[in-house]
Amino acid sequence: MFRQKCEVLSVKRLGAYHSITLVAPEIADDARPGQFVEVAVPPEREFLLRRPFSIHQASRKGGWAGTLEIAFVPVGPGTRWLTDIEAHDFLDVVGPLGRPFPYPTQPNSCLLVGGGYGAAPLYFLAQELRSRGKRVDMIIGARDQERVFKAVEAKRLSVQVTITTEDGSLGERGKVTDALPGMVTRCDTEVVYACGPNPMLRAVAEYCAEQRLPTQVAVEELMACGVGVCWTCVVPVIRRDGSGWDYLRSCIDGPVFSGSRVWWEKWLGGRSAPIQTPPQGFQAEELTVGRAASWPAG
């Protein structure tokens, strides 16, 4: 984890989204897919807290070595301020933070499911999985064509791709979860990774739980510090041995969790279900993240 004053290399528009590329050699060097950074907003504003952004791309070699790219949509005062940032401005960035997506040792066929700009970290993940000899397929969805995140890049990185839009303006009409059963069958999917709005993650995780497919989801919860001290960003997670559940911090214990261990009903509401048991068969590579595991909370 580093705190750096990072120069903005470039800003660009990606359809409905904005992207900022930063010069951040230490952070880029350590970053893994699924992790995030916290960007400070300027002082003398009425809003105070850093804003968390998942890492879209961290480049370690080539012409972009030492750079970090984040993607966002202006929804609140912090992100609106970020849209005024220009090349050669400086941002105060802390990162990389959080538990990244683990890479599978055994399964080889990975399906990556992304909704809206939440899909951003999946491209970095796809590259890392491919470099480990895994098969990568992708489902990328959004409300409309403008909001589909990097469709061309998804095609370049995966064997099979399905694009979905709710209004049918690009790819298949519907949601990513409508395309999920067909893709799982066609691609012989063994592991599912998902990133996007929480209700989408829940739908993906619930489908995968029925199919006994291991899933890794990157969740979003309101966060004040990003480094494990404020305890605001918690998510109810079922213990590995099924003996109960705990509120775990999405900044340290997550943002990536096993989809079958998140207690979605407790977290997002809706029908109550019995405590789930996680599907077996997913052995994650030993994670080498730069921080120790956290408190056994609750």
Added chain:
Amino acid sequence: MAGGVSLKTNLSGIELATPVLAASGTFGSGQEMSRLVDLRKVGAVVTKSVTPQPVRGLPTPRMVETPSGMLNAIGLQNPGVEGFIEKEGPFIAGGGVPVIVSIAGKSVQEFAEVAVRVSKLPGVAGIEANISCPNVERRNQVFACDAQAAGEVIGTVTRMTHLPVFAKLTADVTDIVEVAQSCVRAGAHGLSLINTVLGMAIDVETFRPRLGGTTGGLSGPAIRAVAVRCVFQVARALPEVPIIGIGGITDADSAIEFLLAGASAVQVGTANFYAPHSMVEIAEGIGAFLVRRGMSSPMELRGRVVTPGLPAEPAYRGG
């Protein structure tokens, strides 16, 4: 420090490198933050509150940003005193930074239990009693909102420990001086002023509270003026008692405001979330201020506010 200035502060017997401490619940026990902050330049760390048993806490959302501040409703999530000792004990014993353990409970007995356990932990510098908790034995009336209940907790805790005990008070009372006096009579070695201010925010689209816990604690610069007023009132009534000023401190000037109002030290809370280095910068800023004013210690600023024509009690409200 230049010009013969020393920031060293003695707080009820605790030797601090600077008068700038980390407020409870905003810095862990220091361990998590040690990669972002040089802890040798931090006065002390007040831990997240510890209760006898593990507490799961409140449902999300637990945080919402409000103008110049934030509301939180965590519900005292913590691993219980045994889990706390297991996880934080070795770090606290390491002595890298003075650690004041914040304790909480639902009854006087629970405060006593944690105080006893924490007092045996090597390296603990002091105890801060977070008495802004509901008292199950008195229809969930918050201890800090009742002078007698606050005094009972503090009296019990001070009898159970050899460590200096600080009572953390809330501004959500009719007369904070009365509660402060009761705590001091009961044996408090110092007072931490103030805890978060009870607040609420509502989502106008869904008509629902924006916090899972409905109401929460407001912190940040939004509450600074309330906190300065509390420190001022209590310091006037109890000039001998060490006060730690807390509430929306973000820079050296806001810390100095608290010292002038009567505080001997300050705690930084919300600012740690977005500017973890701010405690170090605030301490350096106080040092620079002292040099500029030809002073040698922060204690020279304590209670120096000049109030010609101070209106009679109760405090003047204006308008």
